[in-house]
Amino acid sequence: MSKKSFRQAINEALRQEMQRDPRVILMGEDIAGGQGGTAGVVDAWGGVLGVTKGLYTEFGANRVFDTPISEASYIGAAVGAAATGLRPVAELMFVDFVGCCLDQIMNQAAKFRYMFGGKARTPLVIRAMYGAGFNAAAQHSQALYPLFTHIPGLKVVVPSSPYEAKGLLIEAIRDDDPVIFLENKVMYDDEEEVPDEPYSIPFGEANLTREGDDVTIVAFGRMVNFANEAADRLEKDGISCTVVDPRTTSPLDSATILECVEDTGRLVIVDESSPRCNMATDVAALVAEQAFDALKAPIRQVVPPHTPVPFATVLEKLYLPDSARIESAVRSVMAYKKAKQDA
Amino acid sequence: MQIAHDILLRSYRSMRTIRDFEERLHVEFATGEIPGFVHLYCGEEASAVGVCAHLTDTDTIASTHRGHGHCIAKGVGVDGMMAEIYGRKTGVCHGKGGSMHIADLSLGMLGANGIVGGGPPLICGAALSHKVLNDGGVAVAFYGDGASNEGTTLESLNLAMVWQLPAVFVCEDNGYGEATGASYACAGTQKARAAGFGMPYFDCDGTDFFAVYEAAGAAIAHARAGNGPVMLHVQLARWYGHFEGDAMTYRANGEVASLRAEHDCLKNFRQRVTEVSLLEPSALDDIDASVKDEIDAAVTAAKNAPLPEPADLEADVYVSY
Ligand SMILES: Cc1ncc(C[n+]2csc(CCOP(=O)(O)OP(=O)(O)O)c2C)c(N)n1
Ligand SMILES: [Mg+2]
Numbered sequence: 001m002s003k004k005s006f007r008q009a010i011n012e013a014l015r016q017e018m019q020r021d022p023r024v025i026l027m028g029e030d031i032a033g034g035q036g037g038t039a040g041v042v043d044a045w046g047g048v049l050g051v052t053k054g055l056y057t058e059f060g061a062n063r064v065f066d067t068p069i070s071e072a073s074y075i076g077a078a079v080g081a082a083a084t085g086l087r088p089v090a091e092l093m094f095v096d097f098v099g100c101c102l103d104q105i106m107n108q109a110a111k112f113r114y115m116f117g118g119k120a121r122t123p124l125v126i127r128a129m130y131g132a133g134f135n136a137a138a139q140h141s142q143a144l145y146p147l148f149t150h151i152p153g154l155k156v157v158v159p160s161s162p163y164e165a166k167g168l169l170i171e172a173i174r175d176d177d178p179v180i181f182l183e184n185k186v187m188y189d190d191e192e193e194v195p196d197e198p199y200s201i202p203f204g205e206a207n208l209t210r211e212g213d214d215v216t217i218v219a220f221g222r223m224v225n226f227a228n229e230a231a232d233r234l235e236k237d238g239i240s241c242t243v244v245d246p247r248t249t250s251p252l253d254s255a256t257i258l259e260c261v262e263d264t265g266r267l268v269i270v271d272e273s274s275p276r277c278n279m280a281t282d283v284a285a286l287v288a289e290q291a292f293d294a295l296k297a298p299i300r301q302v303v304p305p306h307t308p309v310p311f312a313t314v315l316e317k318l319y320l321p322d323s324a325r326i327e328s329a330v331r332s333v334m335a336y337k338k339a340k341q342d343a
Numbered sequence: 344m345q346i347a348h349d350i351l352l353r354s355y356r357s358m359r360t361i362r363d364f365e366e367r368l369h370v371e372f373a374t375g376e377i378p379g380f381v382h383l384y385c386g387e388e389a390s391a392v393g394v395c396a397h398l399t400d401t402d403t404i405a406s407t408h409r410g411h412g413h414c415i416a417k418g419v420g421v422d423g424m425m426a427e428i429y430g431r432k433t434g435v436c437h438g439k440g441g442s443m444h445i446a447d448l449s450l451g452m453l454g455a456n457g458i459v460g461g462g463p464p465l466i467c468g469a470a471l472s473h474k475v476l477n478d479g480g481v482a483v484a485f486y487g488d489g490a491s492n493e494g495t496t497l498e499s500l501n502l503a504m505v506w507q508l509p510a511v512f513v514c515e516d517n518g519y520g521e522a523t524g525a526s527y528a529c530a531g532t533q534k535a536r537a538a539g540f541g542m543p544y545f546d547c548d549g550t551d552f553f554a555v556y557e558a559a560g561a562a563i564a565h566a567r568a569g570n571g572p573v574m575l576h577v578q579l580a581r582w583y584g585h586f587e588g589d590a591m592t593y594r595a596n597g598e599v600a601s602l603r604a605e606h607d608c609l610k611n612f613r614q615r616v617t618e619v620s621l622l623e624p625s626a627l628d629d630i631d632a633s634v635k636d637e638i639d640a641a642v643t644a645a646k647n648a649p650l651p652e653p654a655d656l657e658a659d660v661y662v663s664y
Contacts, residue, residue: 038594070494096457137440139444139457
């Protein structure tokens with residue numbers, strides 16, 4: 001056990017799985033970097049934010065492949081390789097670039113198993129970074145996990161901390177289905193204690209980062225941290241929250257979410273993806289349909305407005321949910337009094 | 344080739360403006376005051392300016408993530424650009440877009456682009472507009488050697504030929520896509536790629552304004568005359584990292600220093616025009632001084648400009664809803 005950053009935790013998961021299984025390969029733009037450069041240095045970058053640094057040096061050119069800037073072909077190649085014996089982990093850099101290769105994910109990888117009558121396996125992981133807070137503007141800041149969650153056949157992982165990232169990535173690599181693994185780009189330097197040995201965290205099992213009596217907060221990815229911060233402050237005022245980190249949006253641990261809402265009777269959902277047809281609406285529908293009687297107050301969603309992500313810092317701050325907004329949503333559901341029902 | 348004085352002066356001014364704008368951003372970025380990603384165009388000025396010297400506001404260009412040079416060459420004002428990069432309300436995009444999304448459609452500037460290979464298809468559409476509306480305009484896609492490997496780019500070359508569009512595909516080949524060399528990432532040659540689509544091909548040294556001006560003139564004339572699309576391959580080099588903050592560990596020591604010493608389009612321009620007394624050194628000095636003031640003023644204004652307001656967050660998503 002030692003303190004590791006989100007970046008190091010991901011790097012370690014990749015390294016340990018590559019050591020364990022020779023079929024695990026990596027591909028992506030500049031994941032080594034420096035090939036064809038005048039310095040003659042390979043592994044010059046280790047990915048645009050240094051997440052795969054050292055893996056080319058350790059595993060060599062037959063395991064780690066720098067790609068041309070050709071997402072449709074290399075993501076498609078990862079799909080094809082996965083269907084024929086390898087276990088590729090392809091890095092898409094920014095998840096926004098999925099626009100360039102969605103067919104290979106949506107119409108190919110996701111459909112093979114079902115469409116081929118259960119005869120195909122596509123053990124593929126696509127890693128990409130997501131999220132606002134980097135002033136990266138509209139084409140480099142989206143939180144597109146609902147887009148993938150919408151597609152049957154894909155599994156979707158949104159880790160909320162270094163510990164979670166390592167265990168969930170190892171699980172993703174060992175999983176026989178195509179998995180989209182989304183890393184919040186603002187979290188790469190976050191640190192916590194992470195075991196040195198390999199471990200996996202099963203998909204579809206939510207993690208309760210704390211348990212309380214009054215309000216259930218369901219949050220995704222980086223938003224779990226904000227929910228915890230809000231819960232800390234609320235605790236001081238005697239409001240106790242359960243914070244649910246579903247870890248994966250597909251499969252979704254609906255049972256745990258429903259149980260928590262049954263216990264607390266109040267629900268706040270925090271989702272940094274665009275507000276229409278996102279995880280917040282999905283969870284709200286689930287609870288409204290299956291735990292209606294338990295609800296003491298309307299469900300509240302803490303989500304961004306239905307706009308592209310703005311560039312300027314002031315606007316981006318307004319755009320993104322934060323712990324203050326979560327706190328006030330929790331207070332508002334606590335303050336809610338049911339109007340007298342008409343007979 | 345004879346180039347009119349006013350074009351020479353304008354072009355020099357434009358190249359100097361790009362250079363100073365970028366050198367200044369490099370300095371300002373290091374202070375931490377500039378948010379987001381910034382990709383500098385230093386060293387490549389002659390390409391944007393040599394191409395855009397043949398264009399009017401009717402013509403359309405699409406740019407890339409490394410877009411400041413194209414914007415300036417197409418006539419976007421440095422005040423609005425600088426304010427945009429600083430995320431101010433007075434920016435050309437009201438602080439909504441930043442460095443990678445500077446656009447001014449009133450000047451035929453269809454935007455820098457955060458998506459590599461995003462421009463070429465758009466340029467097919469812009470060229471289609473010029474063709475259908477019969478306005479005499481041409482549409483120019485700037486794209487990098489890295490972007491030349493995107494399916495969108497290759498499909499656009501084909502589409503432009505099939506539809507015989509007044510489109511010009513300017514491949515700015517600086518030898519790198521991020522940290523990966525073009526010699527690794529690009530199979531074949533751009534020339535052979537053009538030939539594969541039956542597309543006329545021109546090339547030039549992108550650090551020599553006169554070479555670009557001449558080749559671009561021929562390429563654009565071809566497209567403007569209704570003879571279909573063309574490719575212009577411009578060989579050049581960037582002087583800074585892929586983005587600000589890139590330590591360029593993949594480039595040989597001294598590579599950039601020798602580029603600055605031997606392939607500086609501004610130095611070469613000055614030498615060329617003063618040697619044969621086309622322009623007086625003092626005329627160029629005057630431009631240098633006035634551009635310096637202009638950039639100083641743009642930075643000061645940007646730093647002091649108002650920030651966007653909360654209501655701006657939800658404005659301009661739709662024309663109507
Ligand atoms: C679709 C897509 N893939 C990858 C990226 C990340 N990226 C930004 S710039 C760049 C390199 C582009 O190289 P090139 O086209 O040669 O332009 P240059 O940077 O050399 O001007 C990459 C890979 C992106 N922005 N969009
Ligand atoms: Mg390049």
